[in-house]
Amino acid sequence: MPSRTSAKAPQRQHQNKTETKSLKRKRDQEDLQKLQDAVDKLDLKSDEIVKFSDLPLSNATASGLEASHFQNLTDIQKAAVPLGLKGKDILAAAKTGSGKTLAFLIPVLERLHRAQWSEYDGLGALIISPTRELAVQTFEVLRKIGRRSPYSAGLVIGGKSLQDEAQRLHRMNILVCTPGRILQHLDQTSGLQTDNLQILVLDEADRIMDMGFQQTVDALVQHLPKTRQTLLFSATQSKRISDLARLSLKDPEYVSVHEAAVAATPTTLTQSYVVTPLPDKMNTLFGFIKANKKCKMIVFLSSGKQVRFAYESLRHLQPGISLLHLHGRQKQVARLEITSRFSASKYACLFATDIVARGLDFPAVDFVVQVDCPEDLDTYIHRVGRTARYEAKGNAVLFLDPSEEAGMLKLLEQRKVPIRKVNVKEGKKQDVQNSIQSMIFSNRDLKYLAQKAFISYVKSVNYNKNKEIFNLDKLDLDGYATSLGLPGAPQIKRFQNGEDVKKLKNASRAMLSSDSESDLDDDGKKKKGEVRTKFDKLVSRKNQDVLTDHYAKLVGEDGENGVGDDDEEDDFLAVKRVLKDDDFDQAASSDSDSDSDADSTSPPIGTKVLTGLGGDAPLVVDSKRREKLLQSKKKLLRFKGRPDKVVFDDDGTAHHPYRIKDEADFQRDGDAEDQRRRFVEGEAARVKEADADDKQVARERRREKKLKRKAREAEEAKGGADGMPMPTLVAGDDEDGEDPLAFLASLPTVGRSGSEAEEEDRPRKKAKKRVERDDGSEEEDDDRKQKSKKKDKKKSKSKKVIEVTEQPDTLEDYETLAAGLLDD
Numbered sequence: 001m002p003s004r005t006s007a008k009a010p011q012r013q014h015q016n017k018t019e020t021k022s023l024k025r026k027r028d029q030e031d032l033q034k035l036q037d038a039v040d041k042l043d044l045k046s047d048e049i050v051k052f053s054d055l056p057l058s059n060a061t062a063s064g065l066e067a068s069h070f071q072n073l074t075d076i077q078k079a080a081v082p083l084g085l086k087g088k089d090i091l092a093a094a095k096t097g098s099g100k101t102l103a104f105l106i107p108v109l110e111r112l113h114r115a116q117w118s119e120y121d122g123l124g125a126l127i128i129s130p131t132r133e134l135a136v137q138t139f140e141v142l143r144k145i146g147r148r149s150p151y152s153a154g155l156v157i158g159g160k161s162l163q164d165e166a167q168r169l170h171r172m173n174i175l176v177c178t179p180g181r182i183l184q185h186l187d188q189t190s191g192l193q194t195d196n197l198q199i200l201v202l203d204e205a206d207r208i209m210d211m212g213f214q215q216t217v218d219a220l221v222q223h224l225p226k227t228r229q230t231l232l233f234s235a236t237q238s239k240r241i242s243d244l245a246r247l248s249l250k251d252p253e254y255v256s257v258h259e260a261a262v263a264a265t266p267t268t269l270t271q272s273y274v275v276t277p278l279p280d281k282m283n284t285l286f287g288f289i290k291a292n293k294k295c296k297m298i299v300f301l302s303s304g305k306q307v308r309f310a311y312e313s314l315r316h317l318q319p320g321i322s323l324l325h326l327h328g329r330q331k332q333v334a335r336l337e338i339t340s341r342f343s344a345s346k347y348a349c350l351f352a353t354d355i356v357a358r359g360l361d362f363p364a365v366d367f368v369v370q371v372d373c374p375e376d377l378d379t380y381i382h383r384v385g386r387t388a389r390y391e392a393k394g395n396a397v398l399f400l401d402p403s404e405e406a407g408m409l410k411l412l413e414q415r416k417v418p419i420r421k422v423n424v425k426e427g428k429k430q431d432v433q434n435s436i437q438s439m440i441f442s443n444r445d446l447k448y449l450a451q452k453a454f455i456s457y458v459k460s461v462n463y464n465k466n467k468e469i470f471n472l473d474k475l476d477l478d479g480y481a482t483s484l485g486l487p488g489a490p491q492i493k494r495f496q497n498g499e500d501v502k503k504l505k506n507a508s509r510a511m512l513s514s515d516s517e518s519d520l521d522d523d524g525k526k527k528k529g530e531v532r533t534k535f536d537k538l539v540s541r542k543n544q545d546v547l548t549d550h551y552a553k554l555v556g557e558d559g560e561n562g563v564g565d566d567d568e569e570d571d572f573l574a575v576k577r578v579l580k581d582d583d584f585d586q587a588a589s590s591d592s593d594s595d596s597d598a599d600s601t602s603p604p605i606g607t608k609v610l611t612g613l614g615g616d617a618p619l620v621v622d623s624k625r626r627e628k629l630l631q632s633k634k635k636l637l638r639f640k641g642r643p644d645k646v647v648f649d650d651d652g653t654a655h656h657p658y659r660i661k662d663e664a665d666f667q668r669d670g671d672a673e674d675q676r677r678r679f680v681e682g683e684a685a686r687v688k689e690a691d692a693d694d695k696q697v698a699r700e701r702r703r704e705k706k707l708k709r710k711a712r713e714a715e716e717a718k719g720g721a722d723g724m725p726m727p728t729l730v731a732g733d734d735e736d737g738e739d740p741l742a743f744l745a746s747l748p749t750v751g752r753s754g755s756e757a758e759e760e761d762r763p764r765k766k767a768k769k770r771v772e773r774d775d776g777s778e779e780e781d782d783d784r785k786q787k788s789k790k791k792d793k794k795k796s797k798s799k800k801v802i803e804v805t806e807q808p809d810t811l812e813d814y815e816t817l818a819a820g821l822l823d824d
């Protein structure tokens, strides 16, 4: 009797467990229905929604928000979240720093919750950001508020092997990505299914929908189902009908909480402008930085070259505050490191391009300084929005050349941006021009950077269509070049024509100022009794060529320190140097017939002659010279004749691989047929021997693998018994078990653990099948237990990919992340 009771006990236990689970499932269903009812009943005009706890949210999201210390909703959240919960398409606009990120992340998590999304359902939500930094930031907020949610989320911002990323993507429920990279995956990664996509979010939507991303976004949308919900957010939202059509929005709700506000910028932001002529900008900037050493500030410049030059030159002048710089041509790891260093700094000055203008939420920024005029008012609004975020105060300063003042003020007024004029205190001004000049004199890299900075600045002004503000004719370019430490302003071919160009080209030395010319005798040497400064010597030096040997070595290097090719400088400012006879020797000559660019007497359109720099020939820099050189190398191959193939013997002597025997020697070796047979037999014996060796090696390898596997299984069994987590392996892992993408991970499944969580997450159909089979015999039951144990083991292995992997918290983690995931 007792034995029968004890045999029935496990069966009863199992039954109890199953009942508990089915009860729990029933309860969950009821909760879900209640939640859905509450969302349906949600009054969009209600003033009673003040706290997140007033919203009908899942427990996971509510507790994630609470744990992240978010309690009260901001205006945009009050307006957009209820609409988002109801599944509406939204076009939302609200000032910078007003909390738009949560306003779209909460509807994302809730939509998946109410659709009972599980890891097996694939991609449910796609969040697109225009820059990698912003994508990383959004991913971080998602991790914070989604810490109790069961979904896996990935960050796809490019930079590394597409294949490595591809292996993981099919497991992700939410992806935060940049447009280019996700399109690449949608085009090439077969495992990434978007058929079920529930919700698409475009953060900084106006930027993503504009010209730069137009084709990418259109192609991207082609991959997505039309039934999805779409949310568009920005501080400067456009309501262009064409954009709405491109995204197939369904009766979109336009939410603009600050439309009636007196200012388009945060009320806690103090905005001023300083009129400082272009040649004085560096002095004013340095003075400003020195006067605000106990502050955190972002200095915006118009291009990466400007940023690099300002950073490199001013850091040598040691302003007494830590300087950082950020631009799009830095390596991804460096970009992330700088972003997190600046975030963590109390006092620092970050020189940056507009890659940080949108969305980034650096804590406690005191000043935003716009040294170069923003390209449009939207850019102005986003740039100044890096300070005075949420409820904090902040200051923004705009440097304007006198020629930019009227036009810019008109724009600011039109867009309701309150700004006042301030003057720089004379005593605070710092003259850094001489220091920069002497640095340039001793540092050729810096000189090169200064030239590039000058060119890119002039180019940015010229390209801008708003000629009321951006007018090259009104700028003192010579003075600007001198302020960058350059001996003279490069003339721009586009503004010269016909005779002027010839004169410029032929009168290279004459192009020096008449003063310096008169200081020199015929040999270019100093006249008796004249005092010549270092700077005069620099100006009159013959070889002012920016393509020094040193630079030539750097050409082609990319990234942080390289001063390599510049994609951006190919057009009217692409400058070109006349190649000397011995420069790229044959390359120039072989090019000369087809490519008149190399001809020193007639520079083509798009060529810029550097004047005022001295030398026998006009100095021309060609940003495409590398490609041309490569092309000509190809051409040169034609004249080289056929290549010879050689093999090296053990002594390193080269031989031709095949040697034809002398006829007499061949006859001496006997009948041709006999020789053939002997050769075939010999080779067959050699192949057989090699085959046997190969088989032996393969056998040994198999044995080794088997031993390894057994050892691993024994260890796993031991580890399992100790309650330790099993090592995680995913398809595509290499043998040593390293997971190349461990960082592309999940929001942890908190609140439920182990098999319980698994049970819940498994598709309901499968669970139902198991319940139906639960009344089997004892024997069958044991059998099934064994099988299910094996199954569970398998599942726990695959599930751990999602559960065990850690999110990147430290910079090193991000480096790992970068190693696997990153660049468009």
Ligand SMILES: Nc1ncnc2c1ncn2[C@@H]1O[C@H](COP(=O)(O)OP(=O)(O)OP(=O)(O)O)[C@@H](O)[C@H]1O
Residues within 6 Å of the ligand: 070, 071, 072, 073, 074, 077, 094, 095, 096, 097, 098, 099, 100, 101, 102, 234, 235, 358, 359, 360, 361, 385, 389, 390
């Ligand atoms: N409900 C809230 N309670 C407290 N702080 C909040 C709340 N919502 C957002 N914040 C904080 O406000 C800051 C700005 O939020 P967020 O980055 O979402 O602004 P944004 O509107 O997206 O700005 P931008 O237009 O510059 O992208 C963040 O530091 C965020 O943590």
